[in-house]
Amino acid sequence: MKRGAEANAMSRADRVLSDEQIERINAPIERASTLPAESYCSPVFFEAERERIFSRHWVCVLFDFDVAEVGQALPFELCGMPLLAVRDLDGRLRVFHNVVPYDGCLAIMEPTFGLTEIVTPFHGWVYRLDGRLQAAPFWDGTPRRDQQPAAVPATDLVEVHCATYLHTVFVNLSPQPEPFEDYIAPIARQFSQYDLGDVAVVLDRTGQPIVPRAVTHCNWKIFFDIDGPNVLHENFVHRAYRESAAHPRVTAAGEKTYHEIVDGYLIGLGFNYSDFTETYGAVDPAEPHLGANGQLPDQAAFVDLYPAMSFSIAPGYIEIAINLPDGAEWTVDRRMYLLPASAVTPENAAKHEKVYGFHGEVAPEDNRISEAVQKAARSPVYTQRFFSPFWDGMRHQFHRWVAADLAG
Numbered sequence: 001m002k003r004g005a006e007a008n009a010m011s012r013a014d015r016v017l018s019d020e021q022i023e024r025i026n027a028p029i030e031r032a033s034t035l036p037a038e039s040y041c042s043p044v045f046f047e048a049e050r051e052r053i054f055s056r057h058w059v060c061v062l063f064d065f066d067v068a069e070v071g072q073a074l075p076f077e078l079c080g081m082p083l084l085a086v087r088d089l090d091g092r093l094r095v096f097h098n099v100v101p102y103d104g105c106l107a108i109m110e111p112t113f114g115l116t117e118i119v120t121p122f123h124g125w126v127y128r129l130d131g132r133l134q135a136a137p138f139w140d141g142t143p144r145r146d147q148q149p150a151a152v153p154a155t156d157l158v159e160v161h162c163a164t165y166l167h168t169v170f171v172n173l174s175p176q177p178e179p180f181e182d183y184i185a186p187i188a189r190q191f192s193q194y195d196l197g198d199v200a201v202v203l204d205r206t207g208q209p210i211v212p213r214a215v216t217h218c219n220w221k222i223f224f225d226i227d228g229p230n231v232l233h234e235n236f237v238h239r240a241y242r243e244s245a246a247h248p249r250v251t252a253a254g255e256k257t258y259h260e261i262v263d264g265y266l267i268g269l270g271f272n273y274s275d276f277t278e279t280y281g282a283v284d285p286a287e288p289h290l291g292a293n294g295q296l297p298d299q300a301a302f303v304d305l306y307p308a309m310s311f312s313i314a315p316g317y318i319e320i321a322i323n324l325p326d327g328a329e330w331t332v333d334r335r336m337y338l339l340p341a342s343a344v345t346p347e348n349a350a351k352h353e354k355v356y357g358f359h360g361e362v363a364p365e366d367n368r369i370s371e372a373v374q375k376a377a378r379s380p381v382y383t384q385r386f387f388s389p390f391w392d393g394m395r396h397q398f399h400r401w402v403a404a405d406l407a408g
Contacts, residue, residue, distance in 0.1 A: 016038075016044060016045045016048045016406060017035075017036075017039075017403060017406055017407060021033070021384070021403075022403050022407050024384065025399050025403045026400055026403065029387050029389050029392065029393060029396045030389050032386065032387055032396055033384035033386055034384050034385040034386065034387070034395075035399050035402060035403065036384050037377040037378075037379075037383055037384070039219070039221065039402075040218075040222055040329070040373075040374060040377040041219070041328060041329060041374075041377055041378060042328060043327070043328050045328065046079075046219075046325065046327065046328035049079075049325075049405075049406070050079040050080070050081070052408070053307050053405045053406075054078060054079045054173075054307065054308075054325075055079075055081075055173045055174065056172075056174045056177075057172065057178075057265075057306070057405075058163070058170045058171070058172045058177065058180060058183045058184075059078060059170060059172070059307060059308050059324075060168050060169065060170050060305075060308050060309045060320075061076065061078055061083070061095075061170070061171050061308075061322065061324070062074070062076065062085060062168075062169040062322070063167055063168055063169065063201075063211070063320075063322075063334070063336050064093060064169055065167065065201060065209050066085070066169075067085045067086070067087050069113060069114075070088070070089060070091055071113060071114045071115040071116060071129070072086070072087045072111075072113050072114075072115070073085065073086045073087075073111070073112045073113075073115055074086075074111050075098050075106060075108050075109060075110065075111070078171070078173075078324065079324070080327075081173070082097070082098040082099065083095055083096065083097060083098050083160065084096045084097070084098035084106075084108055084157075085169070086115075086129050086131075087129075088128075088130050089116070089129055093162065093164060093169065094129070094130065094131065094159060094162060095159070095162040096131050096158060097157065097158040097160060099158070100120050100122065100123070100125060101154050101155055101156075101157075102125065102155070103120075103122045103123050103125075105120065105121060105122035105123075106121070107120050107127065108120075108121075109121055116129070117129065117134065118157075123136075124137050124138075125155075126145070127156075127157055131157035131159050132156050132157075133152070133155035133156055135149065136152050136155070139151070139152060160172070160173055161174075161177050161180075163180040163184075165180075165184050165187075166187075166196065166199065166318070166320060166338065167199075167201055167320075167336065167338065168309070168320055168322070170183075170184075182264070183265065184305075185264065186263035186264040186265070186266035186305075187266060187305070187311065189263060190261055190263055190266060190270070190299075190301070190303075191299055191301070191313055192292070193291060193292060193295070193297035193298065194291065194292060194297055194299070194313065195290060195291065195292040195293075196290075198290070198341050198342075199290065199338040199339065199340065200338065200339060200340070200341040200343075201336060201337070201338060201344070202317075202336070202337040202338065202339055202344060202352045203344060203349055204349060204352070204353050205346075205353065207346070207349075209336055210336065210337060210353065211334055211336050212334070212335050212360065212363075213332070213334045213335075214332075214333045214363065214367060215326070215331070215332050215333075216330070216331045216333060216367040216370050216371060217329060217330060217374055218329065218330070218331055218367075218370035218371050218374040219325070219328060219329055219377075220323060220324070220325035220331045221398075221402060222331075222370050222374055222377075223323050223331040223333070223370050224304055224306075224307070224308075224323065225395060225398060226366050226370055226373075227302070227310050227321075227323070227366065228267060228268035228269065228302055228303050228304035228310060228394075229267055229268060229269075229304065229392075229394035229395040229397070229398050230391075231249060231269050231391055231394075232248060232388065232391045233369065234248065234249070235247040235248040237365050237366065237369050238361075238365050238366075239361070239365070240358065240361065240362065241279060244279040246275065246276050246278050246279050247279065249269075249271070257275060258270060259271070260393055260394050261301060261394075262393075262394060265307075265401070266303055266304075266305050266306075266311075267303060267306065267394050267398060268301060268302050268304055269303065269394075270299070270300070270301040270303070271300055271301070272299070273297075273298050273300040273314055273315055274298050276300070280300075283296065283314075283315045283316060287316065287343075288316070288339070288340040288342050288343040289315045289340060290313075290315060290316065290318070290339075290340055291315065296315055297315050298315070300313060300314045300315070301313050306398070306401055308322060308323050309321065309323070310323055310335075312359070316339070316340075317337055317338065318337065318338040318339075319335060319336075319337050319338075319359055320335065320336055320338070321333055321334065321335040322334045322335075331370075333363070335359070335363075337352075339352065
């Protein structure tokens, strides 16, 4: 039965891309095509992505402060699949499929605090915060709360592989995932000049994390494509870049002033911060920074970790965004910011509220273009687009990842 279900899932995924489309996506960049227009609009295509991408890769879904307290529980969804994050009595963050095996209802329906156990809403089953069943009241008709769960088959909540990195929570729904350490390793590998262990979440004047949220009317792939791998758009879409002589990122002789990062599933734009102070502002070496061993770093980047994380790094801060699809044509974007731990103090809170000022301007400019591309995908002349061999090597790689996952 299991093999049949897997075969059906594979056949549904395979049908969304033809052999000809896959061949054109994987062709050398000079003659390659992008994913087809229907990949940005079709619910059938999105269902295949849910099965073959978001159910099989590590995906960032929450920030650890979303479920900060012992006994706190947060129901949430990943591509429409109900999940449940719980901070258990030992302080460990766990994630479960939010489904009671017996009655098929959600185990928890609303965000909850102060739990010592989970009492399900439909039939009152009682679970420990580690997901193990403790009681099935009235299971044999008698009013006993302490019914022995051993008499009930397949009773525990189904736990999901979960890991936290830089205050960001990742899950993997597959039964045998790639080791998380291998998946996340490119970040430390690419940014060796940084002390990534000495960071703290930026707080506002009320002591709460600063977490901007936006909902953009575009497919998640359009959002991903523009956010990190697409370099050329900067000079045309963003005011700050248009006004800086450092852009576009080429010399007068047409040589790139950046380098392409493709390391594991980390992809995007890397550069020396000192080459772009006209755009981003100079760094005061006397101010707290994120450099390892007290050395001011010069590495900087705008990258994405496939399939759902945006990661921006500069000497003084890190921005992390969770970009998750909400159906075929919407993307929900949540961001948070990290600074050197010594800099995150109540006295600095007012200044920290401005840390996302640059990104607060740039993100809506990107989102406006993302929505325009989404609208254009409905045109009968859109079909498949093409790549610039000079600029689009990383974009080409991203489209090849998607095609490979869907083709199996």
